[in-house]
Amino acid sequence: MDSYEFLSKSPAATSALGERVGERLETGSVIALTGELGCGKTLLTRGVCAGLGVPLRQVNSPTFVLVNEYRGRLPVFHMDLYRLGTESDVVELGITDYLSRTESGVMIVEWAEKIPSLLPDDLLKVEFEVLSARQRRIKFSTSGGRFGRLLEELQRS
Ligand SMILES: Nc1ncnc2c1ncn2[C@@H]1O[C@H](COP(=O)(O)OP(=O)(O)O)[C@@H](O)[C@H]1O
Numbered sequence: 001m002d003s004y005e006f007l008s009k010s011p012a013a014t015s016a017l018g019e020r021v022g023e024r025l026e027t028g029s030v031i032a033l034t035g036e037l038g039c040g041k042t043l044l045t046r047g048v049c050a051g052l053g054v055p056l057r058q059v060n061s062p063t064f065v066l067v068n069e070y071r072g073r074l075p076v077f078h079m080d081l082y083r084l085g086t087e088s089d090v091v092e093l094g095i096t097d098y099l100s101r102t103e104s105g106v107m108i109v110e111w112a113e114k115i116p117s118l119l120p121d122d123l124l125k126v127e128f129e130v131l132s133a134r135q136r137r138i139k140f141s142t143s144g145g146r147f148g149r150l151l152e153e154l155q156r157s
């Protein structure tokens, strides 16, 4: 299976969805979140982290640094590229470094559309669409084999 669509009707539903994803993630997972400001990327990330066993008080968008690191069942790197302007060499080096460390952990990237060429092909893409004040369409898709079973399990559960 290479895609799965979820209609979220509340912030709690988005968190719970993230938690189900987090419970099933394996090392080397890269999650690319896209969608307008306030669509729910950080909220979903908090759910994913909860599912990975990260204490929730730790999880907030990295504002002054490129990446926040958390420790749950696996190491988690949380990147928020909202303030990232043009791709500088320094930023590129940093991102590449974190991606190599992701071999033994999980990377979650908000505003992933800003660095398409730096991310691996086999990632879990999550696109948000704001339908109304409390409704979000959340579309998961993947092109490689890594996340096929995860999407099947989300569909079934
Ligand atoms: N169904 C929903 N899913 C996610 N967020 C929702 C939903 N309905 C309302 N919201 C609100 O939208 C906002 C999402 O914020 P946040 O996760 O920080 O967005 P982003 O990181 O994409 O900018 C929160 O204030 C949340 O309460």
Ligand SMILES: [Mg+2]
Binding pocket: 041, 042, 061, 080, 110
């Ligand atoms: Mg955010």
